[in-house]
Amino acid sequence: MTGDRAEMLRAWHDHLTKDRRRSPHTVRAYGDAAARLLDYVQMRDWAAVGRVDAQATRGYLAARRSEGLGNVSAARELSAVKAFISFARTRAGLTDTAPPRLRGPRIKKGLPRPLTPDDAVNVADAVEQSAATVWIGLRDRAVLLLMYGAGLRIAEALSLKASNIPLADRLVVTGKGGKQRVVPILPVVRDAVSEYVTSCPWPLPANEPLFRGAKGGPLSQGMVQKAMAAARQWLGLPDTATPHALRHSFATHLLGAGADLRSLQELLGHASLASTQIYTKVDAATLLTSYRAAHPREKEVDENQ
Template sequence: MTKPTPQQAALLAEWREHLIHARRRSPHTVRAYTAAARRVLVECSLSDWNAVAALDVSAMRRFLTRRRTEGIGNASAARELSAVKAFVAFAAGEDGDTAIARMRGPRLKKGLPRPLTPDEAVHLAQDVVARATEDWIGLRDRAVLLLLYGAGLRIAEALSLTGAAATPAETLLVEGKGGKQRIVPVLPVVQDAITAYAAACPYPLHPAGPLFRGAKGGPLNQGMVQKVVAQARRALGLPPSATPHALRHSFATHLLSGGTDLRSLQELLGHASLGSTQIYTRVDAAQMLNVYRAAHPREKAG
């Protein structure tokens, strides 16, 4: 792909800074949104903010068509459109009305989250301890996974916790998407896991510094957690859907099965809309149907 011009590179740098500092997006989102902006700048020959704000529907459709020829599917095309919409909206400013803001992306068939069973979640957390190269690293990984399963945190939220969270407490102040804060209760088993890790960690955990450290002392990154979970799920014979994020799905599904109401679950998960939380009612119903089919005599006989 053609390199961006110096003018385009300057726009990208400004966009990236906005995503990091003003929008407080995750590193993954920053990379994806910056890459999409880079592609649209280069392919549509846009060199200043006015040109970006004026990007029309026809040009955007041609851009997405070219991306399709590169092999991206509906989900990727929808993400690309969403990223470019945000980029164009930033160029237009708060009062700007852009042509592509009303563009609709391809229809996506929403799949249901695939939670783990309680036993699978526990075994996953135990396995990362057993296969860790050092004791403190195993305790660290267990604490991270228990925060995902026991408190419903996103992986980025868990890794953004500071050393202040090492002090045992019944609640945690979590900063979610868009800088939105929420308070989540912390189960004793999760508190104990964090305390055990903090006691074993060879690096000082300053209140304003990262709680979870990598092997060399820097902040722990998402890729390492994903790698550890992938190794553990293969060892346990779990499906590819058993990812760190699946532990958050499990938290939500198991709470809903236990009688938690949707509004409370929405608050615990940090969802902006109730619609995002309602998908878990479908998961619960699907699980009930599977149990029925496995247990009902007529189903077995048929």
């Protein structure tokens, strides 16, 4: 199937907005990356773009890096380009629609282990994009957003029953030791779960697990970890970017935004405040890293060493 540049980008935009229901920010970023790739390879039909391999993709990224693209931006660019090539292969009717096997640049993550807010959202988007089917992608995205948006443990997210649907703005969660707590549910999390429920091909009786595996049984932690590992590779994130890191990210970002420790303790379901206090060290470490990267005097000292 052939078409000009504008038609290809329009089809890509429609796929992201209508089929994948991506955010406007993601649609814009992925659209820009696709346009740059088309200009680089000078191709104007789906089959040709679908044949773009790892070597050609590596050359494109090298060209982008020569323009001053940093590791984080390069990893995101690679994720977008892979998604576009996979889409092109689907449009061309190719049997193998998997994107080129190419690992993104390593992004150094000091202590602590949480992801940045952008990376947390990008991971949720990446698991959706890289899934074998639409409903599984929506399922995995919903699980990860529950962990990041509500601070749930992976076991807590997977223990939810279909009776919890539709989600309200608050959710009662049973954590370790049978201790219950109330967590707020953001609209984006609620919408993600609703989209999964609508697309799920399996019956969801009220007293049964909400999240289902590909064959209809309860979704296992291993499958969520596998999806996260694939997204991590797409984005070039370190091995510390695990599902549980999303819960750490939830806590760290709340603390950085001014949440007090007692409130954070309740949201996380920690029995002891000492367990929550680790996030003060996490936030301080992040602040110190940012200070050292930005302060002129620190830069001068580093250059003279």
